[in-house]
Amino acid sequence: MEKHVVKMRDEDNVAIALHDIAKGTRIEGGITVNDNIPQAHKVALVDVPKGGSIFRYGVVLGYAKEDIHPGDWINEDSLILPKSPELHELEYGTNVDAKLPEPTRTTFMGYDVPGSEYAGTRNILGIHTTVQCVVGILNVAVEQMKKELLPKYPHVDDIVVISHGYGCGVAIDAREAYIPIREIRNITKNPNFGGQLMVVGLGCEKLTPDRIMDPEDINDDNFLSFQDHHGFKAIMAALFEMAEKKLKVLDQRRRTELPLSKLSVGFQCGGSDAFSGVTANPAAGYASDMLVSAGGTTMFSEVTEVRDGVPFIANRVLDKPNCDKLAKEMSWYDDYLKDGGVDRSANPTPGNRAGGLSTIVEKSMGSIAKSGTAPISQVVSAGEIPTKHGLIFDATPAGDFTCGPMQLASGMGLEVFVTGRGTPYNLEAAPVIKVCSRTDLKEMWQDLIDINAGTIATGEKTIAEVGREIFEKIVAVASGEKPVAEDLGLFNDIVIFNPAPMT
Amino acid sequence: MEKHVVKMRDEDNVAIALHDIAKGTRIEGGITVNDNIPQAHKVALVDVPKGGSIFRYGVVLGYAKEDIHPGDWINEDSLILPKSPELHELEYGTNVDAKLPEPTRTTFMGYDVPGSEYAGTRNILGIHTTVQCVVGILNVAVEQMKKELLPKYPHVDDIVVISHGYGCGVAIDAREAYIPIREIRNITKNPNFGGQLMVVGLGCEKLTPDRIMDPEDINDDNFLSFQDHHGFKAIMAALFEMAEKKLKVLDQRRRTELPLSKLSVGFQCGGSDAFSGVTANPAAGYASDMLVSAGGTTMFSEVTEVRDGVPFIANRVLDKPNCDKLAKEMSWYDDYLKDGGVDRSANPTPGNRAGGLSTIVEKSMGSIAKSGTAPISQVVSAGEIPTKHGLIFDATPAGDFTCGPMQLASGMGLEVFVTGRGTPYNLEAAPVIKVCSRTDLKEMWQDLIDINAGTIATGEKTIAEVGREIFEKIVAVASGEKPVAEDLGLFNDIVIFNPAPMT
Numbered sequence A, B: 001m002e003k004h005v006v007k008m009r010d011e012d013n014v015a016i017a018l019h020d021i022a023k024g025t026r027i028e029g030g031i032t033v034n035d036n037i038p039q040a041h042k043v044a045l046v047d048v049p050k051g052g053s054i055f056r057y058g059v060v061l062g063y064a065k066e067d068i069h070p071g072d073w074i075n076e077d078s079l080i081l082p083k084s085p086e087l088h089e090l091e092y093g094t095n096v097d098a099k100l101p102e103p104t105r106t107t108f109m110g111y112d113v114p115g116s117e118y119a120g121t122r123n124i125l126g127i128h129t130t131v132q133c134v135v136g137i138l139n140v141a142v143e144q145m146k147k148e149l150l151p152k153y154p155h156v157d158d159i160v161v162i163s164h165g166y167g168c169g170v171a172i173d174a175r176e177a178y179i180p181i182r183e184i185r186n187i188t189k190n191p192n193f194g195g196q197l198m199v200v201g202l203g204c205e206k207l208t209p210d211r212i213m214d215p216e217d218i219n220d221d222n223f224l225s226f227q228d229h230h231g232f233k234a235i236m237a238a239l240f241e242m243a244e245k246k247l248k249v250l251d252q253r254r255r256t257e258l259p260l261s262k263l264s265v266g267f268q269c270g271g272s273d274a275f276s277g278v279t280a281n282p283a284a285g286y287a288s289d290m291l292v293s294a295g296g297t298t299m300f301s302e303v304t305e306v307r308d309g310v311p312f313i314a315n316r317v318l319d320k321p322n323c324d325k326l327a328k329e330m331s332w333y334d335d336y337l338k339d340g341g342v343d344r345s346a347n348p349t350p351g352n353r354a355g356g357l358s359t360i361v362e363k364s365m366g367s368i369a370k371s372g373t374a375p376i377s378q379v380v381s382a383g384e385i386p387t388k389h390g391l392i393f394d395a396t397p398a399g400d401f402t403c404g405p406m407q408l409a410s411g412m413g414l415e416v417f418v419t420g421r422g423t424p425y426n427l428e429a430a431p432v433i434k435v436c437s438r439t440d441l442k443e444m445w446q447d448l449i450d451i452n453a454g455t456i457a458t459g460e461k462t463i464a465e466v467g468r469e470i471f472e473k474i475v476a477v478a479s480g481e482k483p484v485a486e487d488l489g490l491f492n493d494i495v496i497f498n499p500a501p502m503t
């Protein structure tokens, strides 16, 4: 039989139309639909008496205005909205007992980093910068290093410059300056750089090395300042000398079989469509649950997107300190937007409603879906390094190229990126796996998408099946397989999140 | 005789010590110094009675606390500070009759752009982007284009991607969003791109093409959206096809002899030291005056640096509307810093005082010195395109890599960059000439500095002589000569100034 609807969770009493369904059509479970149901909209699966709860993603979207019958179309007119709790009233720990899917494997082939919680998925010489001014010479040096040095060290995958637009012309002691500074500092610690540190500065910039390096690391082995060297040729020679020392060490590294507890994976979505929350995000969430179940660490992020679903993040947080931190991060972002004269949109847009999203909560739940059902073991500020394993909420902006570098700072070895409309986004320092929400996009962008979750909508596969496929791809990529964007050599710039003034 | 001091302007009654001068030393003009004068500090040249004005850079730094005699050391203890006028009290048009130096030539060999006030100094295919997401594929395409396409079009200098961190994950309708949007929009109009327009987008970004392109330009000849194409190979083919069409047109261009009124030059300083305001900035100012005298356009910028000298910018502004705009721009930046919790430092720092800068005004005047003495024909907001020729104040941030792209947006064909401590900064889309303030740096960074203004301090050359040297270099570089950074292929990223929230 043709597949008409998909249910997000067992406890849901609605399902989502995979295509426009004509009134009178007989769908799964022997239900006959009582209205014309537009694609991506909700249809009732059971009787819900007036005042009864409507569940999607396992959460209450609203209460029935009138008695609802199986096959009814449920839209914003059918629902009385639940009161959204204030940030200071969030409840934690009330939804932390989800049964997680079994992982199909428990190890991967990674690069262990002595003293680090996480292992690398790549073996990269990262060259970090205190300021944009040095990037011109550095790029010339690295282009030449890739030709002349890298072939001598075949066990090193790449040399990557962490180029950014911060470091000078900034109010370095501004209230919010700690955010970009922490990000740049923690990127140096990403496990894909194997614990080797190489930082390049100019000499008169405001972001001095002590702001991004530990005191014991600031020495001539790890830090090089252009103004200490006699011109271009001398700078080039110094860069080559330092790089070669680091390459020699990195070249000794080998992949070994490691438990998945050594792996950290970032999850985000971008260019979302009405199906992202139906197919790809729930499948990514399933994969996340499998990883957590295997002892791994997964991070989800995107504060502005999940903001209206925050009670359903809070109720998965294990303890009060992390719940308080969640509230604080949300509140910080509320204030930041308000300071910029921006209002958080209070309702779904007409486009969202047409796409079947009846409430702002439902919209956020589509994004939150990629976090699966696991309890949240820790909430960290944007770019902080978690100290716990399991599911982490990393409170970053939602913008794709702002979120990615922040997750890099938080230690991810690779990223899973869910897309509806399609993006070729990738990071040079950590591979990005692309999962699309619709078969249309996979067909259109065959050579840019790794996994098609649109098969959930066509009925070819279940959420669990695609979830397992994503999990297997994560393990493969963590073990060295190149996702399409890495294979094509597509790399985006590092865009640092700087909410403080530029001077 | 050894040179001990340098005077900034004929009307000054103090000179600046070029090195530490011992008490009793006989200096220029037969004056014997009455104190130990530290390097870069001020020494009186004439009698100034108690209450009399102390002039440096032709402006009043303060009033004598006691009678001052030739050879006296003048520091912050010797001066009563003048009251700094409020922004709403600024006087304009009171200092607009400076006699400008004669230009030694009046033409250059540039690329005329039909319909544009300014000519190009380079013949570049600029590929502009609406969003960072497209940069991965675009960089791969351009690397290949440079190998396969560019050699077929020998009259085209380069293909340059304008990659930036704006375009999505931003509050696109935020109060201040017009600032980055105007910048990206106006960069497309830079004369070095020869009036050819190629814009690349993803398809779901917030910075839609209508925000940075004129309505009549938005068509398949000029704008390409990745989501309209069938995957990587199709996108690459579309990029190549559009680029080749533009290259064919650009390849027809030739340098012709043009009046200097067709040239726009940006001036900025960075990594400044106590001598920047003594040697390199005044010499740059002299060159700027020569260009203005020849009918050219020069821009100076760096709001936070010139802020405390604003009365001495205002009195060179020709009319009230531009004076009001100057006040408005200063006030905007005051508010922006205050919103970020940053206080504008109210006094020179101990380091500034040790460097001989007695007042905040004196400090700003060092930066303003690079604007010379010409009247200011127009004040423009950061990244606006001037509509007048002559000296322009372009109200950008002071940060080197934030100011440069803004001046690019305002139409500069090249930039003159004055440095004390040294920076290899350069832009791929417009060459940057490096002028250093001290002979030490020129000796240290021989292959990274174009012109040494330190010869003013050693007495080998006068401000006017180095000024003429800078002017000649500007004309040569505008006509095709490569300054050192361009010759070495050093290029910095485009860092967009975005004061509005990221989402």
Ligand SMILES: [Ca+2]
Pocket: A214, A216, A217
């Ligand atoms: Ca350490």
Ligand SMILES: [Ca+2]
Pocket: A268, A269, A270, A271, A272, A302, A305, A367, A398
């Ligand atoms: Ca998202």
Ligand SMILES: [Ca+2]
Pocket: A268, A269, A270, A302, A398, A399, A400, A403
């Ligand atoms: Ca995102």
Ligand SMILES: [Ca+2]
Pocket: B268, B269, B270, B271, B272, B302, B305, B367, B398
């Ligand atoms: Ca400056």
Ligand SMILES: [Ca+2]
Pocket: B268, B269, B270, B302, B398, B399, B400, B403
């Ligand atoms: Ca500057």
